[in-house]
Amino acid sequence: MIFSIxxxxxxxxxxGYGYLKTNGVTNDADKIQRIFAxxxxxxxxxxxxxxxxLRRRRKIENGMEYVYQLPLGFDRKKVDTDVLADGLxxxxxxxxxxxxxxxxxILKQIKQLKGVKANKQVELDFDxxxxxxxYENDLGKEEWSDGLLKGGWKVPVGKTQQGKMIYHDFDNRKxxxxxxxxxxxxxxxxxxxxxxxxxxKPDDVTFSLIDLKxxxxxARFKKAKQVxxxxxxxxEALEIIQxxxxxxxxxxxxxxxxxxxxxxxxxxxxxxxxxxxxxxDLSESKESLRLLTDIVRKGxxxxxxxxxxxxxxxxxxxxxxxxxxxxxxxxxxxxxxTASTVVLDGAGAESLPEIPGRGIYKNVKQIIxxxxxxxxxxxxxRIKPFEEEKHELPRTPSTEDRxxxxxxxxx
Ligand SMILES: Nc1ncnc2c1ncn2[C@@H]1O[C@H](COP(=O)(O)OP(=O)(O)O)[C@@H](O)[C@H]1O
Ligand SMILES: [Mg+2]
Numbered sequence: 133m134i135f136s137i138x139x140x141x142x143x144x145x146x147x148g149y150g151y152l153k154t155n156g157v158t159n160d161a162d163k164i165q166r167i168f169a170x171x172x173x174x175x176x177x178x179x180x181x182x183x184x185x186l187r188r189r190r191k192i193e194n195g196m197e198y199v200y201q202l203p204l205g206f207d208r209k210k211v212d213t214d215v216l217a218d219g220l221x222x223x224x225x226x227x228x229x230x231x232x233x234x235x236x237x238i239l240k241q242i243k244q245l246k247g248v249k250a251n252k253q254v255e256l257d258f259d260x261x262x263x264x265x266x267y268e269n270d271l272g273k274e275e276w277s278d279g280l281l282k283g284g285w286k287v288p289v290g291k292t293q294q295g296k297m298i299y300h301d302f303d304n305r306k307x308x309x310x311x312x313x314x315x316x317x318x319x320x321x322x323x324x325x326x327x328x329x330x331x332x333k334p335d336d337v338t339f340s341l342i343d344l345k346x347x348x349x350x351a352r353f354k355k356a357k358q359v360x361x362x363x364x365x366x367x368e369a370l371e372i373i374q375x376x377x378x379x380x381x382x383x384x385x386x387x388x389x390x391x392x393x394x395x396x397x398x399x400x401x402x403x404x405x406x407x408x409x410x411x412x413d414l415s416e417s418k419e420s421l422r423l424l425t426d427i428v429r430k431g432x433x434x435x436x437x438x439x440x441x442x443x444x445x446x447x448x449x450x451x452x453x454x455x456x457x458x459x460x461x462x463x464x465x466x467x468x469x470t471a472s473t474v475v476l477d478g479a480g481a482e483s484l485p486e487i488p489g490r491g492i493y494k495n496v497k498q499i500i501x502x503x504x505x506x507x508x509x510x511x512x513x514r515i516k517p518f519e520e521e522k523h524e525l526p527r528t529p530s531t532e533d534r535x536x537x538x539x540x541x542x543x
Pocket of ligand 2: 315318319320349409
């Protein structure tokens with residue numbers, strides 16, 4: 133039996149065991165109101181201070197939702213999840229009461245217990261009213277299971293605080309940008325997506341996998357029959373992107389000539405995914421980037437979908453043209469609100485807890501979620517049935533070679 137006690141009570145002396153209460157002692161709504169006041173989240177109007185007012189509250193899965201009305205003209209960007217979470221997670225002492233000896237040393241015993249912070253998570257939402265959701269427990273990690281698959285072009289991106297699995301449907305939302313500091317789950321997420329797509333659509337999906345950090349992330353898929361192109365440096369990337377773009381142009385022409393708007397209307401079942409890990413390195417190659425931008429623009433209709441991942445969310449690493457054409461984003465923790473703004477067009481990802489796989493998925497709204505973890509062993513098992521020996525395709529002549537031929541011809 134674990135009991136918890138607010139530390140302020142403890143400092144005041146343990147006046148009696150009657151104070152020991154399960155699950156904390158203070159009301160979050162009151163605390164939030166105090167945080168508003170202390171943080172100065174108010175609005176002065178005609179010499180009067182208008183405050184944020186609680187309108188209603190309701191119980192939600194794993195917590196409570198508080199709905200507030202903001203004073204007219206109040207800048208809601210001032211309301212900060214970190215400040216709220218800090219205020220709500222005051223230190224508590226949790227201990228196993230069966231291990232406490234009820235003798236005159238009780239105070240000493242309790243003082244030796246280490247304080248633990250409550251682990252409430254705060255989520256903000258705004259739809260005319262400010263919604264503050266306070267979750268009692270952190271999401272925790274989420275393990276992979278095949279039951280998560282939903283078929284089609286849908287892949288799971290993560291579970292929300294309220295226990296709902298969110299999917300990215302490539303046929304609906306098309307491309308995806310994945311960002312986040314190194315070590316927080318980008319490659320794991322992409323490997324899980326590749327495996328999911330292969331499991332969902334083994335005969336219809338094909339991939340061009342480009343990993344500009346030498347290929348460690350995607351090498352395990354190299355033998356899968358669905359992987360038609362595999363590149364690990366800028367030269368290979370350019371060749372692949374050129375080839376894919378030509379194929380896409382062909383396919384797109386056929387779709388349009390058939391009088392259709394896109395691959396879905398044309399009833400075509402094949403889709404091709406170009407997945408670029410560590411894509412910031414692509415920006416060194418203007419031509420690659422230009423072609424990829426074209427694929428991103430036309431690929432939506434042609435059934436060529438791009439996943440663009442980078443650990444450096446800067447304006448250079450995610451060029452405007454790419455961003456504008458990829459509204460869906462999956463962002464793990466980043467080091468600054470500037471980086472978060474590059475990816476999500478708003479702050480937030482910098483204050484995610486430093487848990488691998490914890491991210492924000494932005495489709496229309498931002499949703500905090502935990503990406504299911506598929507281990508390399510799990511991937512191996514699932515990919516094995518699709519592995520085949522591949523003959524190295526003759527490499528298309530590189531641009532260097534072509535230049536050379538041109539020069540000799542002229543000469
Ligand atoms: N969704 C997840 N759940 C649990 N652990 C994860 C998750 N994603 C990543 N990790 C852990 O973090 C490590 C780094 O993840 P990785 O995807 O390689 O990071 P990145 O590509 O962003 O640098 C993994 O090896 C794994 O141990
Ligand atoms: Mg990685």
